[in-house]
Amino acid sequence: MEMKRTLLNLSIASVLLFVSISSLTFATSLYTSSTNPQFKNILGTYKPSRVGDYVTVVVYESPRISTSSQVNTLTNAFINAINTGTKLVGLDLSKYLPSSGSSTDKRDNKSQANAVLELTAVVKEVDQQGKLFLEGRKQIKVGNDLREIIITGWVHPDAIKPGNIVNSTDLINAQIWENGKIVFQDDPQESSWLGLLLSAIANLFKF
Structure with a gap:
């Protein structure tokens, strides 16, 4: 029983770590790599880029x-x-x-x-x-x-x-x-x- 609980905790920790790393990588990729100013504005200070701004x-x-x-x-x-x-x-x-x-x-x-x-x-x-x-x-x-x-x-x-x-x-x-x-x-x-x-x-x- 104790073994199953330990394995479950390790599995949950691994999933959370994966999700955190994936989120940071995805966000960084959108902000720094995209040439689309709309994506760059997701995390950074908004800059005018569209008609009406x-x-x-x-x-x-x-x-x-x-x-x-x-x-x-x-x-x-x-x-x-x-x-x-x-x-x-x-x-x-x-x-x-x-x-x-x-x-x-x-x-x-x-x-x-x-x-x-x-x-x-x-x-x-x-x-x-x-x-x-x-x-x-x-x-x-x-x-x-x-x-x-x-x-x-x-x-x-x-x-x-x-x-x-x-x-x-x-x-x-x-x-x-x-x-x-x-x-x-x-x-x-x-x-x-x-x-x-x-x-x-x-x-x-x-x-």
């Missing part, structure tokens, strides 16, 4: 804008684009900046600690590589009028930080729309100018 786009102070005069100039250029229906292209903004600025530092604002603007964006599309197409809406004040602008752009999932934060400079092929017209468009072959422009016009959102 939300992220927060954060705009930081740009090191390329050092004076209030530059802020005013960029803001006026943006307002003029809205009022006249013209379109600002990324490199167009370079004429409003000091000529000594390096073309390699357009993304340096990722290192700045001071956030000047946040907006919620929704995932509208996911391409075959897993990049997410984001759309965010925000009201600005132009004179006495409130205008809604739409900000769009693609982001790689690896650029999404903890808390589902996306730096504005990580948006690819970014655009700003107002009243059905594009008022700003990044150069496809250039680093993002969106963060620089948004940091300059951040005061338009504070009303």
Whole structure:
């Protein structure tokens, strides 16, 4: 009788050990080996990966804008684009900046600690590589009028930080729309100018 009880206990212990090892192996395999972000989100912190998911786009102070005069100039250029229906292209903004600025530092604002603007964006599309197409809406004040602008752009999932934060400079092929017209468009072959422009016009959102 004692022998049977011992064998039964050993059998139960073996089964429990097998189930535990199998569960850990299966979970680890799903999380670390799968290329499907849905599986990776089972055990890890959830990251947006589907249409309808939300992220927060954060705009930081740009090191390329050092004076209030530059802020005013960029803001006026943006307002003029809205009022006249013209379109600002990324490199167009370079004429409003000091000529000594390096073309390699357009993304340096990722290192700045001071956030000047946040907006919620929704995932509208996911391409075959897993990049997410984001759309965010925000009201600005132009004179006495409130205008809604739409900000769009693609982001790689690896650029999404903890808390589902996306730096504005990580948006690819970014655009700003107002009243059905594009008022700003990044150069496809250039680093993002969106963060620089948004940091300059951040005061338009504070009303």
